[in-house]
Each structure stands twice: as C-alpha cells, then as structure tokens.
C-alpha cells in the first residue's frame with residue numbers, strides 16, 4: 001500500500017468514497033453519513049482545507065488506484081476534549097474510509113497513523129465516532145481504542161470519543 005498526501009484533485013475521489021460508504025451503510029440500515037454535515041458546501045470546504053493543510057492522506061495500490069483515505073490533524077475540538085486532554089499531545093483522526101473491495105485495510109492504516117503520531121511525539125490517536133453507532137464503537141475497541149465518554153451534543157452527530165495510546169503501536173488490548 002502506498003500512502004501519500006492528497007492534493008486538490010483528490011476532493012472528488014474522497015467525495016465518491018464517502019458516497020459509496022454512506023450507500024453501503026444505508027443498505028445495512030445505518031443512517032451515518034446519509035447527509036453531508038453540516039451541509040455539502042461546508043463539508044467540501046472542510047475537506048479541501050484539510051487537503052491544503054497536508055492533513056488528508058490517500059492510500060493507493062501499485063496502480064495508483066485509491067483504496068482508502070484518512071485525515072489526521074492535531075486540532076482538539078474544544079466541545080469534545082477537555083482542557084486537560086487537549087494538553088496531552090494527540091493526533092485526531094477523521095474521515096477514515098476503506099473501499100469495500102479492500103475491506104480489512106483499516107487496521108493497517110490505523111497502525112500506520114499510530115506510528116506516525118508516536119514519531120511526532122503525540123501520545124494518543126483520538127477519534128470522535130457517530131454517537132449511536134455501537135457497531136462502529138466495537139470496531140474501534142477491537143482495534144485498540146478505549147471509550148473515553150459519549151457526549152450528547154444537539155448540533156454534532158459524533159459524540160462518542162475514543163482514544164488509543166501510541167506508545168505501543170500495533171498492540172491489541
């Protein structure tokens with residue numbers, strides 16, 4: 001797998017991956033990502049800003065076909081993480097999407113993200129997950145994340161907070 005920074009041309013690819021994922025989830029009765037959050041324009045603006053900042057990554061095969069994407073930054077959303085937590089250096093993961101035909105790649109991508117965070121001196125890999133999607137919560141727990149708390153925020157759909165220590169990247173609980 002080749003991991004490289006996304007460029008502006010990847011916006012369309014990322015939106016396609018997101019649409020594929022939301023359609024797959026809808027088929028399984030899961031409403032996560034059914035609509036752009038908070039609206040399509042703002043969602044695209046956020047993704048492009050992340051690309052411009054060098055914080056969005058594309059995972060491709062040897063033929064340059066995109067298999068997955070993920071965004072990683074060091075911004076602690078103050079609505080989610082407490083001042084004490086924010087003071088403890090962490091990497092924040094967003095928009096992890098693995099295309100269906102490459103299902104299983106997510107673990108390797110998160111191990112890579114943990115290694116990267118560790119190398120940068122960051123102690124945690126953190127993620128906010130769709131609040132009521134318990135299936136997805138279990139997935140992150142299987143991948144070494146611990147549940148921190150679940151917030152009930154009226155204007156934010158992903159209030160389930162998880163983090164994984166970067167000290168021993170690749171270790172499973």
Ligand SMILES: CC(C)(COP(=O)(O)OP(=O)(O)OC[C@H]1O[C@@H](n2cnc3c(N)ncnc32)[C@H](O)[C@@H]1OP(=O)(O)O)[C@@H](O)C(=O)NCCC(=O)NCCS
Pocket residue numbers: 021025030032095096097098099102103104105106107127128129130133135136139
């Ligand atoms: C979550 C994801 C990145 C995991 O990729 P992966 O590690 O390669 O593993 P898989 O795609 O095989 O998924 C692992 C398991 O989680 C389940 N799962 C994946 N996404 C899920 C979701 N959003 N809600 C509920 N279950 C989900 C899969 O059905 C699978 O279950 P199984 O083990 O019973 O078959 C990938 O499934 C994906 O892109 N999902 C849709 C987008 C998404 O939810 N991203 C995470 C945002 S926080």
